Amino acid sequence: MVFEIQISRFKASDVIWTGNYSTTVTQNQVLHWSWESELPLECAIHFVRMRTMVDDARIPVPRFWSNWSSWKKADAQNSLGDHPLYVFPKDKLVEEGSDVTICYISRNHQDNISCYLEDVLTFGKQLDQSVWAFELKNISFLRKTGTNFYCQGQGVPEGVVLFVSKVLEEPKNFSCETRDLKTLTCTWDPGDDTGLIQLPSYTLFESFSRKKTLCKHRNRCDWQVTQDSQEMYNFTLVAENYFRKRSVSILFNLIHGVHPVAPYNLFPKNVSATNATMTWKVHSIGNNSALLCQLQLLGEGKVIQQHNISIRVNGEYLLSELEPDTEYMARVRCAYADHFWKWSELISQNFTTAEAAPSEAPDVWRDVMFVSGHPTVTLFWKPLSKVHTHGKILFYNVVVENLDEASSLEVLSVPAPANSTKVTLNQSSYQIHVTAHNSVGPSPASTVAISGHPGNENVEEGRINGTEDGFPMSWKPQSRNATGYVVEWCDGPQNLPCVLQWKNLGPTTTGTVISSGAFRPGVRYNFRIYEISTKRMAHLLEKKTGYLEELAPSYNPQVVPNNLTSHSFTLSWKDYPTESQTGFIQGYYVYLKSKAGEKCHRGFEKTVLPDNSVCCKYTIDNPDQKTFVMKDLQPESVYEFFVTPYTSAGEGPMDDFRKVTTPDEYSHILIHIILPMIFCVLVIMIACYLKSQWLKDKCYPDIPDPYKSSVLSLIKSKENPHITIMNVNDCVPDAIEVVNKPEGSKIQFTGTRKSPTETKGTKPAYLDLLPTEKNYSGPGPCICFENFTYNQAASDLGYCGHFPVTSQAPHCPLGPLTSPENLLKTLEQNYMNSLGEIPAGEANLNYVSQLASPVSGDKESPPTNPPEPALCSEYKMQMAIPLGLASPPPSENSSLSSTTLLDPGEHYH
């Protein structure tokens, strides 16, 4: 039968849908047919009618439709309450991406109702006076608690919750396995969660046995293997939710899907230094089926041995070729032997092999220092590698064997982990043997030989350049019998304590590359290459020095300017250490700036500094030259200089220029002439001061004071108390008596100076000091000195001695008689003689008064110049000359003259 069905909405005449429904009918059968409206039925009255027609091949055409049935009304609004607002559909479940129509029925037509999807105002279509519909397209999942749609007028809001489900995915990676041939476990990846509280269901169906089971988990399902020895299984997994049904199938052979359970009780047994037996157990599968087990041995995380063993219940395997004192991990896993499909999970067990004696001699090197002629040897050794220690090294034995004394052995035990020891030796030859000991025994010995005398250290040092790999170096063998070579160096910079490093090389090696993680650019490293003789003696072969990478100097020298002149100065930086720089110093740059001119001096070249200033630069290409003379400078000019070293990597940092101002040209005269003069004057003054007494004695000795004479006191006390000293005031010289006046001679006192040549040849004249009445002009203001040398007797007698005066007399009279001592002696003698013994007429002392006025010596001629008082203050050295000596008859040639002949303006002191 075919049924044609019509559905109309709101009014019967508004047909919205027409469709056919065909089915085979029997008598009295009740048919069910359903139609889903996109608009919730609560929002509109629906009408339905149908007609039918026989659709059977047995009934011949023409066939006719029956009449339409009457319209049947479906009115859900009748069941609503009296709420003013209703929103439908209530709590609808929809799939993500589908379209939904929501409607509301408002009983209050005056109410202005707004509808919102979540918080977004939504506009709908009015279907009826009180019904509005909202079509939501391609709806998406927001949250598990659903998407809210609500409408609100004046009253309480009314709404619905749309529960949106994500599309159910097809299960992926569906597979089954068994661990014990009793239970099957099928697993799959369910994909993304649908996002609903209601989870999809998963059902496992097996087509051969036609059994099915509802899975308890969304990604796994267990299936009990029946005892009917079914091997093949055809599983279908069906995932189902409200909207969709997804299924996936596999054909599964039970034997091909055995995944054994992990083995257990894995233990090491009989562990020695090189062997160990591992034992383990497995869970039986089926009727004690055979299992293939894989035993792996791991050292330091890597698989070093792997063995496959076929077992049923208990496993056992002997692991050999193990290293002593080494921690290993043994692990085992098993698979079904009849058909390999999957390994079981691993189980593992750690064990450590027993110790053995170290297998290799320690690498030993030495550093020899000669203290007071005795070698002090510091022995260094490298710790043995883990491969060779075979246990924990407990101590090192150092055996010192004196080769010159056969029975001399010294044994030192150095506890680990020390890696050096110091031994002081005599000037003999020694062999030193070093062995490392663990709890089992010693290692083979390492031997070094020490000579009692320092070797040849005078080896020229060569330069090497470092590369990225290290320091490549080569050497020339000295002897053919070398047993090897050793390169030693210090890992740290020169100013740090040396961490001695060395590298042993074979006898056929003549070159190597020394590399170390400690090497740094800009540090100078020194290498010494030794040749090892057959007697294990080391001879220095070569020295090398170099940088891994030369850097520009890190600092500049402290330059001192000196020898500053008006045209030059000298720069000096002798304290700058070239050895400890960050590269080989190749020379220095001298920068010079002058304000005077822009032209550079000879040898300088113009250069532009980083600050764009222009200056002159001089290159010193000798690193040992640490002075520089700046020449041809302008006086009184300011020069700025700066010295920086340079290496192959560049020059030192730019520092500030230092200023030097050249002095003016004449300043050196001050230094070279005036200062020495001042010095000389000072020396003379000091000499004069020191020799002043001597000068005084020579040039103007003190006039003896008769009153202070010791002789006087002697005389007074012993001889004659009446003897007094003549007072000069008592002696009034009023006349000059010419004792021996040669005829024709005439001394003229013109008051003018006469030169000695003029007076030369004049006869000796005697001046009479006795006063004459004629010429006496009364006591003048003359100062008369009391002179002990006066002969009082003579004075008393009015006799004044005469003194032959030569023209040279005013100068310091030299000779034994004129010395004060001799004079005094003579005087004393004369004086003693004069005490009554000497006749008056024999007075032999002539006196020339030093206060005598330059009066005319000629008795006959009146004095042209009377004595002037001013002249009396002049002091003339008095002289007492023994008569015997003074009285030889003056010859014609004797040039004597009286001091009174002196010009008053000319004094002799």
Added chain:
Amino acid sequence: MDLRAGDSWGMLACLCTVLWQVPAVPALNRTGDPGPGPSIQKTYDLTRYLEHQLRSLAGTYLNYLGPPFNEPDFNPPRLGVETLPKATVNLEVWRSLNDKLRLTQNYEAYSHLLCYLRGLNRQAATAELRRSLAHFCTSLQGLLGSIAGVMAALGYPLPQPLPGTEPTWAPGPAHSDFLQKMDDFWLLKELQTWLWRSAKDFNRLKKKMQPPATAVTLHLEARGF
């Protein structure tokens, strides 16, 4: 204020008299039982703590419900038929309540709210939200016990639940999911109002149970003296 020598002597005499009478002041003479004061204070503190805790929980839960429930200005009119105990009450009515009635209403309200809250806990989908709700329920249970303690200290009997009126959480089909969300919204809102009202109630009770102010003043003066 002008004090004369005579006044000073008078004040001293007065103070001595007061000190003599201090042991007789009941509020200062409590040596053993501290009374309901501390437990009222604790109840008040717990109320304030729950207020704070609910602010955080409500934020998370309303976000879980989605808009419009998590919007701050969403304040719909309440449905006519209510099962939740209403905290809002006329001010005059509230003032006229005695201590016993106040405490009884608090106790009954929280008993109901706690039951609804446990239903909320069962519905929550996320584990974190369930943990937060469970913690809040435990705290609210503590508040209920604390109110019972205060009532016992004051000698008030606990209200007996009438048979058949025990609130039950029933996710009935008659209730649409939107209305259920609305109920959850109102539950949290009502809980907030009740906690606010309780804080006010316990504060009032706390002040009422405190000793008279004059006695305290005298006590302080006595200590200072």
